[in-house]
Amino acid sequence: MWKDFFYYSKSERRVILFLLVLAVFFLGFYVGAGRWSSQESAPEAKKSPAVDSFIADVKARKHRNYPRRELRNDAAAEQIPVVLSPFDPNTADSVTLRRLGLSAFATRNVLKYRSKGGQFRTPESFARIYGLSEAQYEELYPYIRIPKQQPKYDTALHRASVEKDSIISRVSYKYPEGTVIDLNAADTAELKRIPGIGSGLARMIVAYRNRLGGFYSVSQLQEVPHVGEELNKWFKIESDSLRRLSVNRDNLDRLRAHPYMNFYKAKAIVEYRRKRGKIKSLSRLSLFEEFSEEDLRRLSPYLSFE
Incomplete structure (x- = not known):
């Protein structure tokens, strides 16, 4: 009975035999391909260190070809060491300013200001540079050296005024000896009638009087350049104005513009007002380290505590 299930005709046996041969062929091909691929992968595995070395070499060459951006970033991150030393803000170059601690932005502003004809005449004027912090200015202040400049009246303008005065003096009237005029009321025309005072000196006296707010003593004339004590006998103080x-109430700029004040004195007053309120008397200012006894003596006629 079981033979009935396994009985095949001659043609069926041929087909079965063909299929078996075909199966064996594909099985042999699959096994052979697997062995071949494993043999091929082994050399590749052996070559991987060389490939890695090649890739590393390519990366190194790329790094050598494009180093500028990295160097630029490193240079930007590098901090320039600060070395404090005396300097003139009117002549110091960019390297000196950077070594003093100024940022690149503030250094460019200094050079730009000077290139346009700007000049720092006082240390306080250097504090107005945009980009310079208040702390940096206070640190640099002891090292600022600005040579004293001869005023313009000492040059061609002064010589021209002297020549003009010599011509005018021949025809203009000069006050006789013993004449005394009010120093706070005299204008330039009246001042020029004093022997020894010409146009340039008269303008300087009036300009300084305006900055002071008026003279309270004739001896203050010696604070004007080229005014000697021999001229004091021609003046008196009458008008108390x-x-x-x-x-x-006055702000920082208004306070420090006075000849007897400066940036630090004015700032001390403004800071005290901001933190503690009004200053009621001169005795309170005497507690400020910025004011000496001489400062208070000279300033007292010009201060109002209302």
């Missing part, structure tokens, strides 16, 4: 500073 001093223009006073409002200690509790």
Whole structure:
């Protein structure tokens, strides 16, 4: 009975035999291909260190070809060491300014200001540079050296005024000896009638009087350049019309513009007002380390505490 299930005709046996041969062929091909691929992968595995070395070499060459951006970033990150030393802000170059601690932005502003004809005449004027912090300015202040410059009246303008005065003096009237005029009321025309005072000197006296807010003593004339004590005998103080500073209302710029004040004195007043309120008397200012006894003596006629 079981033979009935396994009985095949001659043609069926041929087909079965063909299929078996075909199966054996594909099986042999599959096994052979697997062995061949394993043999091929082994050399590749052996070559992987060389490939890695090649890739590393390519990366190194790429790094050598494009180093500038990295160097630029490193240079930007590198901090320039600060070395404090005396300097003139009107002549210091960019390297000197950078070594003093100024940022690149502030250094460019200094050079740009000077290139346009700007000049720092006082240390306080250097504090107005945009990009310079208040802390940096206070640190640099002891090292600022600005040579004293001869005023313009000492040059061609002064010589021209002297020549003009010599011509005018031949025809103009000069006050006789013993004449005394009010120093706070005299204009340039009246001042020029004093022997020894010409146009340039008269303008300087009036300009300084305006900055002060008026003279309270004839001896203050010696604070004007080229005015000797021999001229004091021609003047007196009659009009009590001093223009006073409002200690509790004037701003920083208004306070420090006075010849007897400076940036630090004015700042001390403004900071005290901001933190503690009004300053009621001169005795309070005497507690500030920025004011000496001589400062207070000279300033007292010009201060109002209202």
